[in-house]
Amino acid sequence: MNENKKIINYDRDMFIFGESIDVPLVGKVRFLNYKEYLMNINDLSIISMNVLHIYHQYRKMIGNENAEEALEAIEELKKEKLMDIVRSHQNFVQSYIKVFSLVLDENDEESAVEAIRNIFSNEDLFMEFRMLILEMQMVVEEFVSPNPEIQEGIEASKKLKREEGESLTPIDIATSIVAGTANSFEDVCNMTVIQVNAIFYRIGAFKNYDASTLFATVSADVKIESWSKKIDLFQKEIHGIKKKDFDKKYGSLLNK
Template structure:
């Protein structure tokens, strides 16, 4: 388990390949497409290729069958888009040092997980059960419709407004520092609001949370449905495993 307690300092993390540095906000725009490929798990890769819009006539069935036999380590060294993404991301965080050829199945996952956490990224949770996966996607769409969409510009402008940082300063922050500051500002504003309500409602005071409470940037999304929940909702007609 990677200890992210001191990620907030922005100091590089020592690894067997040398110091692994954090991605900065100013690098995010260029790296976004590569990070999208980088964070995909084997399950998500196969699921993406299997989608009807990508494999309507079964033209990718052969490729999908082969991918199922391979590990993520093997897949990322074969498929061009993924190979390029890993080359770019690893080259960035290791300051131009090429480490791709030094990776092995034994150290690949640990290093990938480190970079994901340093970049505040999580794998998309994909269910092996197609019905559950479709239900998860519906739930995710509903959740996104019910909440305001926030993009990088919103996050940066919020941090600038509430901290007084200039955008040139925010550009030099790591992604981890930016997201942590953004959520801390939100926690502080929520505390302010709760304090105001507590002056007129004693009950509100009982539910107040400290503005300095722990923030978990890697908390699992609430829209995912477990196999048990799915079976209960469908009265046992769902088959397969999550």
């Protein structure tokens, strides 16, 4: 893909308003609301898989019988383009078309069908549109290593972190917004994912500010963070190790 000649240009800061985006060769693209996002999370997860994610998924499916031959075939998958892999697997195609059809439904049916044809016939457009959809719904394409041993470590770190930390559910987020603001559950359902998360984390910033200002009255060592501090909703995390340290430690292995 030629990074200097992007087809789709947009400002993520404007996503908070939830307005549809006009995309060349495609048409109007809308945000999913929070309920739609939850109902289609499995399909969105499939769209978030890049070539290496798919490669590792297939490796996990290999049994002992003919394992060496199967592994050699799967190694070839790394050389494939994501669009070609998606087009050749019906389950991937179904997930992509389902989500694409939803976000394009502000256009007439004929235009939406033509737009999907355009997307699947132009690799640059396909990759850019895929990333746009993921970012509009705040779905992260997780970091993945081409090295199976390193990837096992990354997945083990993610699993440990899930077991040690608190896992927020949509119920936790929705009830916090309803309890902490004037919004109803219906309001939350009709918000975009970005709006829901932005409100939820801003409520947390308010609560932290209130608590820290209270403790500051009895201790001079308490740091007071602004309730209006910047919240990066698109921050990516490298599980278990910072990316720069990961590259320094393991970068030489990735080309083996």
